[in-house]
Amino acid sequence: YDEWDGASEGLILVGKKDKWGFIDLEGKEVIELQYKYATKFSDGLASVAFKKGNYGYIDKLGNKIIDFKYENADSFSESMAAVLVKKQWGFIDKRGETVIPFIYQFVYSFSEGFAAVSLNDKWGFIDKTGMVTVNIKYDGAQRFSDGFAIVVLNGKWLFIDKSGKEMIAPASYDAIRDFKEGFAIVKSNGYYGYIDNTGKLITEIKYELVEDFKDGFAIVKYAGISYNGIYTFIDKTGKEMTGKRYSYLQKFATSFVLFSDPLGHKGILNRAGKEIIEGKYAKINLKSGVF
Numbered sequence: 001y002d003e004w005d006g007a008s009e010g011l012i013l014v015g016k017k018d019k020w021g022f023i024d025l026e027g028k029e030v031i032e033l034q035y036k037y038a039t040k041f042s043d044g045l046a047s048v049a050f051k052k053g054n055y056g057y058i059d060k061l062g063n064k065i066i067d068f069k070y071e072n073a074d075s076f077s078e079s080m081a082a083v084l085v086k087k088q089w090g091f092i093d094k095r096g097e098t099v100i101p102f103i104y105q106f107v108y109s110f111s112e113g114f115a116a117v118s119l120n121d122k123w124g125f126i127d128k129t130g131m132v133t134v135n136i137k138y139d140g141a142q143r144f145s146d147g148f149a150i151v152v153l154n155g156k157w158l159f160i161d162k163s164g165k166e167m168i169a170p171a172s173y174d175a176i177r178d179f180k181e182g183f184a185i186v187k188s189n190g191y192y193g194y195i196d197n198t199g200k201l202i203t204e205i206k207y208e209l210v211e212d213f214k215d216g217f218a219i220v221k222y223a224g225i226s227y228n229g230i231y232t233f234i235d236k237t238g239k240e241m242t243g244k245r246y247s248y249l250q251k252f253a254t255s256f257v258l259f260s261d262p263l264g265h266k267g268i269l270n271r272a273g274k275e276i277i278e279g280k281y282a283k284i285n286l287k288s289g290v291f
Contacts, residue, residue: 008040011060020048022060031062043076045094055083057096066096077109080128091115100130111143114162123151125164134164145178148197159197169199180212183236191223194238203238211251217241217271219249219257233257233273241273258284 003015011022011030021033022041037049045065049055056068057076072084080091080099090102091110106118114125114133124136125144140152148159157169157176169176169186176195177185183194186205193205194213208223208230219233222245231249232242248260249269257269259279267279277284 005040008042009044009060011041013038013040013046022046022062030060031058039075043079043094045076045081047073047075047081049073057081065094066092074109077111078113078128080110080115082107082109082115089117099128100126108141108143111145112147112162114144114149116141116143116149125149133162134160142178145180146182146197148179150176150178150184159199167199169195171199171201177212181214181216181236183213183218185210185212192220194218202236203234214251215255215271219251231259241271242269243273 001014001016005013007025011024014021014023014033016033018036019033020035020038021029022031024030034050035048036051037055039047041060045057045059047055048058049068053071054068055070055073056064057066057073059065070083070085071087074082076094079094082089083092085102088102089104089107090098091100091107093099104117104119105121108116110128114127116123117126117136119136122136123138123141124132125134125141127133138151138153142150144162148161151158151160157173159167159169173186173188175187179197182197183202184197186193186195188205191205192207192210193201193203194210195201206223207220209221211219213236217233217235219231222230222232231246232240233249235241246259247262250258252258255271257271258266259269259275260266261279264282265279266281266284267275268277268284270276
């Protein structure tokens with residue numbers, strides 16, 4: 001295959017010569033590579049199209065479930081999907097019934113019961129009945145995550161809760177990502193750090209690359225270091241969990257990290273930062289969280 005987009009709900013989206021289809025976790029082709037466009041499976045359905053502007057949905061057997069009639073169609077989230085009709089966005093359910101009318105300029109998928117929507121270049125939030133729950137007044141908005149959403153108003157980054165209550169970020173950042181496990185990545189002058197949901201920095205803004213917190217820790221890459229050994233991972237206090245830094249780290253399963261040292265030797269760390277498999281192997285194959 002020329003391309004692939006990771007596993008979701010037991011199937012992997014793969015592409016070859018501009019055609020997309022699905023294989024199972026053993027590599028067996030389940031749905032023929034025949035689509036011009038496709039998304040990963042979500043809520044048991046995938047958005048696909050044979051040509052641009054003619055999207056519909058299939059199930060995991062490749063059966064057509066919702067007709068190919070939409071100009072664009074996002075993945076299902078919380079049993080609803082955003083679709084485009086006559087250049088306006090709305091939402092359908094898994095039967096293909098319209099549940100929120102096609103009136104919006106842009107939308108994001110539902111998250112934690114709410115969706116960010118745009119009218120006249122301003123953003124707000126609706127619930128699953130289509131009721132506006134946060135006024136459509138912001139210059140930008142992101143999805144709700146961990147009970148908060150990031151919005152922009154007059155050049156200022158704000159956090160809002162689900163009632164619409166605003167909290168101004170205590171510092172000026174170039175960007176703020178969604179909260180994950182109570183923390184959000186912030187960017188300033190090309191570097192990254194983390195804040196908690198009160199806006200307090202838990203790390204310096206000093207990393208070149210970062211990941212969201214997951215299972216209590218996050219992989220980070222130091223900036224401006226020319227020698228080998230620039231990756232580590234941190235806990236939610238910002239403390240480094242590894243006794244040394246590595247040339248490469250990759251999280252897998254829920255509690256393990258594959259590492260590579262400056263000589264290219266590979267091993268396994270646990271979430272406490274301890275090397276449970278010594279770094280002496282040229283290659284380690286990871287499959288379904290088993291090594």
